Amino acid sequence: MRIATWNVNSLRARQDLVLDWLKRVEPDVLCMQETKVTDAEFPTDEFQRLGYAVVMAGEKSYNGVAIAARKLIRDVRIGLVGAKAGDDKRLISATIAKTRIFCCYVPNGKSLDSPDFEYKLRWLGDLRRTLDECTRPGDDVVVCGDFNIARDARDVFDVSAFEGQTHFHPKEHAALRQVCDYGLKDAYRLHHEQGGKFSWWDYRAGAFQRDLGMRIDYIFVSDGLAQRCSRVEMDVEERRKDKPSDHIPVIAEFGPR
DNA sequence: ATGGTTGTAACACAA
Numbered sequence: 001m002r003i004a005t006w007n008v009n010s011l012r013a014r015q016d017l018v019l020d021w022l023k024r025v026e027p028d029v030l031c032m033q034e035t036k037v038t039d040a041e042f043p044t045d046e047f048q049r050l051g052y053a054v055v056m057a058g059e060k061s062y063n064g065v066a067i068a069a070r071k072l073i074r075d076v077r078i079g080l081v082g083a084k085a086g087d088d089k090r091l092i093s094a095t096i097a098k099t100r101i102f103c104c105y106v107p108n109g110k111s112l113d114s115p116d117f118e119y120k121l122r123w124l125g126d127l128r129r130t131l132d133e134c135t136r137p138g139d140d141v142v143v144c145g146d147f148n149i150a151r152d153a154r155d156v157f158d159v160s161a162f163e164g165q166t167h168f169h170p171k172e173h174a175a176l177r178q179v180c181d182y183g184l185k186d187a188y189r190l191h192h193e194q195g196g197k198f199s200w201w202d203y204r205a206g207a208f209q210r211d212l213g214m215r216i217d218y219i220f221v222s223d224g225l226a227q228r229c230s231r232v233e234m235d236v237e238e239r240r241k242d243k244p245s246d247h248i249p250v251i252a253e254f255g256p257r
Numbered sequence: 258a259t260g261g262t263t264g265t266a267a268c269a270c271a272a
Contacts, residue, residue, distance in 0.1 A: 009272085010264055034272090036265070061265050062272095108272060116271095148272095202272090204261030246263080246272080 001097055001254050002027040005144040005219055006238075007105070007200075007247035011035040011066070014245055015043055021238060022050055027251060028070050029096055031103035033146045035064035042066065057089040065092045065103045065145070072096070080126040081133050090123070093134065098257070099225070100135055102127075104145035109166045117166060120148070124175035131182045140257075141222040143184055146200075146247060148216050149176050151186065154195025155215035167214060184220035187252045188232045199234055200247045208239055219252045228255040 004027040008014045011032065022030060030052075035042070037058050047054045047068050056066035057078040067073065074095040079087055090105040104127065109120035127143075135141050149172045150156045162168035180186075188197075198213025207213065221229060231253040238248045 013264060034264095062270095110271080202261080203263050205258080206261085243263090 001029070001099070002251055003029040003031070003099075003101065003142055003144065003219065003254070004249050004251040005031040005033070005103070005146075005217060006249040007033040007146040007217060007245060009034050009036075009245040009247065011037050011043065011064070012041070013243070015046065017238070017241060017244070019046055019050060021235075021249065022047075022052065022068070025235070025249075025251065026070075029101060030068045030249075031101065031144050032066045032068070033064075033090075033103065033105035035066050036061060037064055055092060055094055057092045059089045063088045063090055063105060065089060065105050067092060067094055067096075067101065067103050069094075069096050077134065080123070081130045082126065091127070091130070093130075099140040099142055102131070102141070102143045102145075104143060104147065106145065106147045106149070108148050109172070111166055112169065121171055121175045124172075124179055128179050128182060131179070138224075139222065140225050141182075141184070142219060142225065143179065143182075143221075144217075144219040144250070146217050147176060149173070150214045150216055151176065151218075155198075157196070157198070157212045157214070162214075167216065180220060183222055185223070185226040187219040187221050187226070187229050188215075188234070188250065190226060190229055191232050197234060199250060201239060203246050217247055217250050219250055221252070221254075224257070225254055228257070229253070230255050
């Protein structure tokens, strides 16, 4: 089974790019973030034409998450435990092929002095609670998406530029560690030790051309999946296309149970 | 480079 995650930065702006990628790569599951589209306007038919069922939790203009899969999607749940009606649409989870998949769009955090920074930390704490309450020990669990945090020095182009800043702050690292302490491994790091491999580059100042990026998109997996994980790649070619998302897809492959 | 670009939407805000 192959599971991918991609912050598409507007599904309507990126529809052709995403569908072309699906056609070419044919993952079993694609988790999308920042769809920026209401459920009513979601291009469900276009995915179905390619053989994908979709479930989504969207809103107007901002946020929005969705899962597309070539297999049956069961037990869809929207939001964190204790979610309220007006909350940002940042989490959708579902069971596909006996695997519980959490598609996450973690708040950006904006800046250290912003209320959004506390919101980001609180959201990650609530994500851990959600994992504890909505799964059982031994379940195959995938927690993937845009985490807006670079995990360590290898995941930023220049540590000195990020030390203590948002996306690389000790409080963010602690909050993400707490999520991973549920029992999750960074699938990409199971197969790649090298630093300087990024999943996001700012649109501005030629950041991509200068390779000034960060690795902030992850596929975290529980122990059994980690043992069966045969390959993980980041599809940097998608960032070279016309009108690209600022993020690229991450794809993980797993052998049979 | 307290700049830069993109998407949504509406004359700004989020990223």
